[in-house]
Structures are given as structure tokens and as C-alpha cells.
Amino acid sequence: MIYRETGQFRTSYAEDQAIFRLRQDKIGIAVILAIAWIGIPFFADEYLLRAILVPFLILAIAAIGLNLLLGYCGQISLGTGAFMAIGAYAAYNLALRLPALPLLLDFLLAGLIAAAVGVVFGLPSLRIKGLYLAVATLAAQFFADWAFLRLPWFTNYTPSGSVTAPPLDFFGWVADTPREKYFVCLAFACLTALLAKNLVRSRIGRSWMAIRDMDIAAEIIGIRPMTAKLSAFAVSSFVAGGAGVLWAFVHLGSWEPLAFSIDMSFRLLFMVIIGGMGSILGSFLGAAFITVLPIFLNQAPGLVGIQLSTAMVSHLEFMIFGSLIVLFLIWEPHGLARLWQIGKEKMRLWPFPY
Amino acid sequence: MAELGPLLEVVLGGLMSGVLYALVALGFVLIFKASGVFNFAQGAMVLFAALSLVRLAEWLPFPLAFLLTIVIMTAVAWAIERLVLRPLVGQHGLILFMATIGVTFFLDGFGQTIWGSNVYQLDLGLAGPLVLALSIFFHSTKIGRALRAVADDHQAAQSVGIPLNRIWLIVWSTAGIVALVAGMAWGSKLGVQFSLSLIALKALPVLILGGLTSIPGAIVGGLIVGAGEKLAEFYIGPSIGGGIEYWFAYVLALAVLLVRPQGLFGEKIIERV
Numbered sequence: 001m002i003y004r005e006t007g008q009f010r011t012s013y014a015e016d017q018a019i020f021r022l023r024q025d026k027i028g029i030a031v032i033l034a035i036a037w038i039g040i041p042f043f044a045d046e047y048l049l050r051a052i053l054v055p056f057l058i059l060a061i062a063a064i065g066l067n068l069l070l071g072y073c074g075q076i077s078l079g080t081g082a083f084m085a086i087g088a089y090a091a092y093n094l095a096l097r098l099p100a101l102p103l104l105l106d107f108l109l110a111g112l113i114a115a116a117v118g119v120v121f122g123l124p125s126l127r128i129k130g131l132y133l134a135v136a137t138l139a140a141q142f143f144a145d146w147a148f149l150r151l152p153w154f155t156n157y158t159p160s161g162s163v164t165a166p167p168l169d170f171f172g173w174v175a176d177t178p179r180e181k182y183f184v185c186l187a188f189a190c191l192t193a194l195l196a197k198n199l200v201r202s203r204i205g206r207s208w209m210a211i212r213d214m215d216i217a218a219e220i221i222g223i224r225p226m227t228a229k230l231s232a233f234a235v236s237s238f239v240a241g242g243a244g245v246l247w248a249f250v251h252l253g254s255w256e257p258l259a260f261s262i263d264m265s266f267r268l269l270f271m272v273i274i275g276g277m278g279s280i281l282g283s284f285l286g287a288a289f290i291t292v293l294p295i296f297l298n299q300a301p302g303l304v305g306i307q308l309s310t311a312m313v314s315h316l317e318f319m320i321f322g323s324l325i326v327l328f329l330i331w332e333p334h335g336l337a338r339l340w341q342i343g344k345e346k347m348r349l350w351p352f353p354y
Numbered sequence: 355m356a357e358l359g360p361l362l363e364v365v366l367g368g369l370m371s372g373v374l375y376a377l378v379a380l381g382f383v384l385i386f387k388a389s390g391v392f393n394f395a396q397g398a399m400v401l402f403a404a405l406s407l408v409r410l411a412e413w414l415p416f417p418l419a420f421l422l423t424i425v426i427m428t429a430v431a432w433a434i435e436r437l438v439l440r441p442l443v444g445q446h447g448l449i450l451f452m453a454t455i456g457v458t459f460f461l462d463g464f465g466q467t468i469w470g471s472n473v474y475q476l477d478l479g480l481a482g483p484l485v486l487a488l489s490i491f492f493h494s495t496k497i498g499r500a501l502r503a504v505a506d507d508h509q510a511a512q513s514v515g516i517p518l519n520r521i522w523l524i525v526w527s528t529a530g531i532v533a534l535v536a537g538m539a540w541g542s543k544l545g546v547q548f549s550l551s552l553i554a555l556k557a558l559p560v561l562i563l564g565g566l567t568s569i570p571g572a573i574v575g576g577l578i579v580g581a582g583e584k585l586a587e588f589y590i591g592p593s594i595g596g597g598i599e600y601w602f603a604y605v606l607a608l609a610v611l612l613v614r615p616q617g618l619f620g621e622k623i624i625e626r627v
Contacts, residue, residue, distance in 0.1 A: 076448055124608060128615055131392040131451055131566075135558045136611065139604035142555075146600045262555075266455070273452060311466075318463025325456030329449055330441040 003347040019197055036186055041179050049178040052291060057185035058246045060287035061192045063271040064280060065239030070269075071277035072200055073232035074212030075125050079137035080240050080268045082144035085260035087114040087241025088248035089154050095166045096156055103169055107245050114241020115234040122233030126226055141262050148257040164254035181250050188246060192239060197280050199235065208232050209278075270321055274328050276335030285336040293320070364588045365581050372580020377536035378557040379564065379572040381529040386566050388501035388525035390447060390508075391439070394454040397554020398461035399530055403427055404537025405469040420534075427530030430461070435522045443518070444508055458554070501525055559607030565617030574618065579603045 003024050010016045020026045044053065066080045091110035094101060101109075121140040125133050148154050148161075155163050168175040168184065175184050199205050207228045210218035219225050248255050267290055275286020294317055301308045308316070332338055346353075378400060385393040406426050410419035438453050503511040504521050512518045540553060556579075564575025583602040590598065610617065 074448070076451070124611055128611055131447060132562065132611060132615065134392075134451065135562050135604070136608055138555065138558060139601065139608050142601040142604050146598070266459075269452070269455070315463040315467040318459045319467065320463075322456045322458065322460025322463060325459070326438050326453050329453045329456065330438075333449065 002350065003344050005348075019201075033190075041182065044182075046178050049182045052295065054178070054182055054185050054251050055247075056287055056291045057182075057189040058243055058251055059268070059271065059291060060284045061185075061189055061246065062240050062243035062268050063275065063283035063287045064192055064196050065236045065243060066268045067272045067275075067277065067280070067283045068196060068200070068208070068239065069232050069236035070272055071279065071282075072205060072212060073208035073229065073236075075122070075229060075232060076131075076134050077137040077236070078134050078262070078265050078269065079121065079140035079144070080236075081260045081262060081264035082137075082141040083114045083118055083237040083240040084244025084247060084264065085144050085148055085257065086117050086237075087111060087244035088255070088260065089148055089163075090114065090241070091245040091249065092163055092165065093154065093156075102171060103166070104171070107242060110245050111238045111242040114244065115238035118233045118237020118240075119230050122230050122237075125229045125233065138262075141265055145257055145261060148260075160256070162254055162256040165249040165252075168249060175250075184250055185246060188242065192242070193280055193284070196239070200280070204228070204231060212278075270325060272335075273325055274335050276337030277333065279334065279337035281340065282335050282337030285340070289336065290321075293317070361588075364584050368581035368584030369577055370580070371584075372577040373573075374536065374539050374576075375553070375556055375560045375580055376573040376576025377532065377539055378553050379560040379576055380569065381532040381536065382557055382561050383564075383567065383569055383572045384525055384529045384532060386561075387569075388504055389439070389522050390504075391450045391454065392447065392566075393529065394451060394554065395434070395457040395461055396529065396533060396557065398458040398465070399427070399430070399533035400537040400540065400553065402430065402461050402465040402537075403530065403534035404541040405465050407534065407538065408541065409469045423534055424531055427534055428527040431526030431530045432523055435519065435526055439522055440519065497521070497524065556603060559603035562607040562617055563603075563610050565619040568617070568619035571617055571619030579606065582606060 003022075005022055008021075008023055010021065015021070020029055040049075040053065062080060062084060065083075066077060069075050069077050087110045090113040091106045094106040094109055095103065098106075117140075121137060124136040128136065152158075152161075155161050168181070170184075175181050200208070207218070207223045208231075210221070210223050211225060211228045211232075215225055218228070244260065248259070252259060271286030271290045272283065273286070274289055275284070276282025297313055297317055297320070301313070328335055378396060381396040381399065382393055385391055385396070403423060403426075407419055407423045410422050414422065434457060438457060439450070442450055442453055500511070500516045500521055501524075503514070503516055504518060508518060511521075536553075557576075560572065560575040560579050562575075563578060564571030564573070579602075583599045586602045587599050
């Protein structure tokens with residue numbers, strides 16, 4: 001009833017190929033964007049912006065990056081954190097060593113550097129797949145961890161190994177309050193989501209999906225596995241690298257290599273699995289879920305009057321994440337995004353399901 | 355001989371930790387051979403087994419605690435088989451792999467919730483004979499053959515009358531016991547603590563090196579990685595900043611993957627595209 005396509009006719013190719021074809025969808029996304037761009041900045045307090053919304057948006061971008069690789073191209077990566085680190089340190093060094101460049105260009109170049117490294121570590125995917133690739137990407141993770149910890153050039157020889165980002169100066173406009181930082185992240189998140197959505201609907205996205213579904217068949221119908229896989233690695237690492245830059249420059253401000261450890265990679269993997277493999281919306285849902293759950297777990301026992309130690313809470317977090325992964329893989333491998341889709345189907349028929 | 359002293363020491367130290375890597379890798383191989391599942395949770399099982407043993411041994415005589423831990427590990431194996439693997443039968447290997455990552459997190463959290471998360475001391479020697487017995491058992495008995503059949507093709511194995519679920523239970527329990535042995539060995543070296551779980555990550559390159567399906571491969575691979583990383587640290591480490599133990603095994607595994615994807619002793623099962 002609410003979500004019905006009756007009476008909406010698509011009369012041109014442009015309308016037929018639009019991202020949001022239904023009026024309800026258009027209204028929905030307009031409302032969400034209005035809330036994100038106008039509502040939240042007005043009403044959210046500093047804590048909400050700084051501790052929840054900014055990390056959520058950045059992690060959503062990173063999750064989109066991983067989702068392009070894992071959900072669309074079927075290549076597992078346990079090294080997303082490493083590509084984020086590469087982006088972050090590349091941007092740091094570019095800003096430090098080439099101060100003439102505008103910051104936005106630094107960001108772009110950092111993404112490209114991450115993409116180049118991603119392609120190098122994606123090379124094994126041409127010979128191996130699945131589980132073996134997981135090990136190859138783990139190698140990227142550990143190598144990056146080590147390089148940024150032990151090679152002092154990357155951290156500009158700071159004795160502690162922790163580096164501080166320059167001010168966020170976008171052509172004279174400096175983002176330094178949480179609200180401005182939120183706008184920066186929101187802009188990047190919207191842009192990434194739009195580009196990713198269009199990318200997966202295009203020829204290249206379709207070739208990724210063909211590789212994911214059956215690589216041999218894809219090769220026979222004329223898709224080059226090498227181009228498809230390496231482009232997936234490149235785009236995914238570019239997005240992850242960009243997310244890494246934002247994480248370091250916007251969210252953390254100053255950081256050390258530990259910020260991009262394997263924990264980060266696993267978190268992103270969880271976001272993609274829980275949110276939904278092969279869905280851009282799912283990346284956002286997963287990121288929201290994984291960002292909010294630990295905070296909820298920290299607060300909830302106190303609210304109902306149970307006191308838990310912090311160690312206990314972190315163990316509980318482990319258990320809940322672990323069980324959720326298994327449950328989602330068993331019951332809903334397409335994650336929260338699929339649940340949302342089912343919900344839409346229900347709304348379409350409601351209140352007369354039969 | 356005087357110059358050989360430190361070298362020998364380095365190699366021996368490396369081989370020692372290599373044996374321990376091999377123990378963890380062995381658990382992986384057992385499960386991979388039998389169910390085609392790449393069990394990321396092996397490291398978590400090592401931690402869980404070691405924690406259980408240490409805590410039980412605090413108020414039980416050691417042999418009893420050991421037996422009880424075996425029972426616990428069998429129960430864990432049963433739970434994993436029943437709750438995780440059975441619903442996912444016939445799924446893509448990648449899905450199963452990610453499910454075991456979930457199991458890893460669950461076991462890590464669960465183990466530390468019920469047993470506590472301090473560092474515990476454990477003093478024990480190696481249990482080499484047990485490993486040997488296991489490898490013979492899996493190589494040359496009827497069950498061993500059934501395991502390989504199951505690994506080859508779930509459906510085909512089931513259709514010739516191999517009880518899939520029982521085989522899985524057996525192999526996961528065995529892997530649990532191997533995890534216990536590995537946990538005892540590592541625990542006596544490092545103390546029983548959370549970092550035990552991370553050893554699983556070191557066992558992955560060992561597996562790639564030795565071949566995913568080969569028990570001797572796991573052992574040889576473990577020794578090579580153990581000795582290799584110590585030697586690399588000793589000779590190359592100082593010139594590029596040290597700490598290369600951290601990634602040496604992975605880069606070695608990557609190199610092996612590019613040249614010989616099936617590993618040193620593995621069966622040639624990799625499909626290339």
C-alpha cells in the first residue's frame with residue numbers, strides 16, 4: 001500500500017535507468033539527505049557528531065571500499081586496514097613534503113597511492129583465490145603495520161611514531177569544529193556512495209559480479225579476469241585509502257600505526273557481512289551497526305542497573321560480534337540490506353498480503 | 355666453531371617456535387583435509403583449550419583436568435558442528451571461512467568471560483608422540499579415508515554412506531585436542547594469555563608453505579618458518595630496522611604462492627583462472 005509502484009510509468013530511458021525509480025524511494029532519499037545535511041547539524045550535540053557520526057560516515061566509506069571488493073567481486077580481503085593506513089600516511093607525507101599542494105589534491109593522490117599498492121597486493125589474486133587470497137591480504141596488513149612502525153621516514157622521524165595531521169584547509173576554508181568535520185565526512189560519504197552505486201551498475205561493476213558468481217563462465221563470455229580483479233582491487237583500495245585519510249586527518253587528528261591494525265580490518269569485514277555483501281546501502285547499515293553496538297553495550301548494563309567491568313564488556317562485545325557473524329551468514333547472508341528489502345516487499349502488499 | 359655458536363642458537367630457537375607453529379598449523383590441516391573448511395578459529399581454540407586446562411588444574415589434579423579439557427573441547431567441537439557447520443553445509447568455502455572468523459571472536463570472548471583474562475603460567479613439555487599418533491591415525495585408517503572423501507565432495511561422500519556429521523564431529527574434536535596440545539606447548543612458553551589466539555595468524559603462512567592438505571607439510575612448514583624468521587631477523591633485521599619477524603612468514607608464503615601455489619607438499623587442487 002505504502003510502497004507501491006502502481007501508476008508510476010517510466011517513459012524515457014533516463015527514467016528507467018535512474019538510481020531511485022520509485023517516487024517513494026526518491027522521497028525517502030530526499031528526506032534522509034535533508035536530515036543528514038540540515039537536521040543533524042542543527043540538533044546534534046558535539047559528542048554525537050564527534051564520537052558517533054563522524055566515525056560512522058568514515059567507516060561507511062571504508063566499508064563501501066571493502067564491499068566493492070568482497071561483495072561485488074568476491075575477492076576476500078583481510079587487509080583493508082592496511083590500505084587505510086597507506087592512504088593516511090601517504091596523505092600525511094604529501095602534506096608534509098609538498099606543502100604547495102592543496103589538501104584536496106593530497107587526498108586524491110593518497111587514494112591513488114593506496115590503489116597502486118592495492119593492485120600490487122591484488123596480483124596474487126590472478127593465480128590464487130578465496131582462502132589463499134586471505135593470506136595474501138593478511139601479508140599486506142602485517143607488512144603495512146610493520147613498515148609504518150619501523151621505517152621512520154614514513155612518520156617523519158618522530159620519536160614516538162605518532163604523527164599529527166595538518167589543519168583541514170580546503171582552499172582557505174578550515175574545518176576545525178566537529179560540525180564542519182561532519183560536513184566534510186558527509187560530503188565524501190555522499191560522493192563515494194553515488195560513485196560506487198553508479199560504478200556497480202556500469203560495465204565494470206557487472207564484470208566484477210560476473211567474476212564473483214563464476215569466474216570461469218565470466219572468462220568464457222569475454223570478461224578479462226585480470227582487468228576485472230585488478231580494477232576491483234584498485235577501486236577498493238582507492239576508496240579504503242580515502243577513508244583512511246579521513247579517519248586519520250578528520251577523526252583522529254594525530255595517530256599511530258596501531259590505529260589501522262588488523263582489528264580495523266576485521267571490523268570492516270564484519271560491517272560488510274552484517275550490513276550486506278553486495279549492497280551500498282548495506283555498507284552504511286553495517287557501519288552504523290558496528291559503530292553503535294559497542295557504545296550501546298557500554299551504556300546498556302548501567303541503564304538496567306548491572307555493573308560490568310570494562311574487560312567484561314569487551315569480551316561480551318567479542319561474543320556478540322562473533323555470534324552475529326555466524327547468525328547472519330546462516331540466516332541472512334545478504335545482511336541488513338536484505339532485511340530492508342524484505343521489509344519493502346512487505347510494505348508493498350500491506351495491509352492485504354494475499 | 356666459535357662463529358657458529360650464535361648461528362646455531364638462532365636456528366635452534368627458531369626451530370623451537372617452529373614446532374609450535376606446526377602444532378597450530380596441524381589443527382588447520384586436519385580440519386581442512388576433512389571438511390574443506392579453512393578454520394580460522396583454530397587459534398581461538400588453542401587459547402580456549404589452554405585457558406580451560408589452566409583454570410581447571412587450579413582445583414583438580416592435572417590428569418583429571420586434562421581429561422576434562424578434552425571433554426570440553428569435544429563439546430566445543432560438537433557445538434561448532436551443530437550450530438555453525440550443519441546449517442552451512444554445501445556453502446561456498448569463503449562463507450565457511452567467514453563463519454569461522456565469527457567463531458573465533460565468539461570463542462575469544464567466551465573463553466575470557468568464563469575463565470578470566472589474566473596471564474597464567476603453565477609448565478609442561480612437548481607432546482610430540484601424540485602428534486605422531488594423530489598423523490598416523492589420519493593417514494592410514496578407515497576414518498582417515500572417510501575424512502578425505504568428505505573433504506573432496508560433501509554430497510558425494512554423503513551419497514556413498516559416509517556419515518558427514520559424525521565425521522565432522524570427529525575431526526573437529528581431534529582438532530580441539532590438537533589445539534589443547536598446542537595450547538599447552540605455547541602456554542608453557544609464553545604463559546596462557548590472549549596473544550595465543552594471534553598465533554593462528556602465524557600458522558596461516560605455515561600452511562601455505564607446507565600445503566593445505568599435508569600433515570608432514572604443516573610440520574616442515576612450521577620448522578622452515580620458525581627457523582627462517584629468526585635467521586632473517588638475525589641477518590637482515592638490523593639493517594632495515596628490525597622486527598621483520600612480524601611479516602617475514604607472510605612474505606615467504608606469498609613468494610611460495612606465486613611460484614608453487616599448492617605449497618611444498620600439498621595436493622594440486624588449486625583452480626587457476
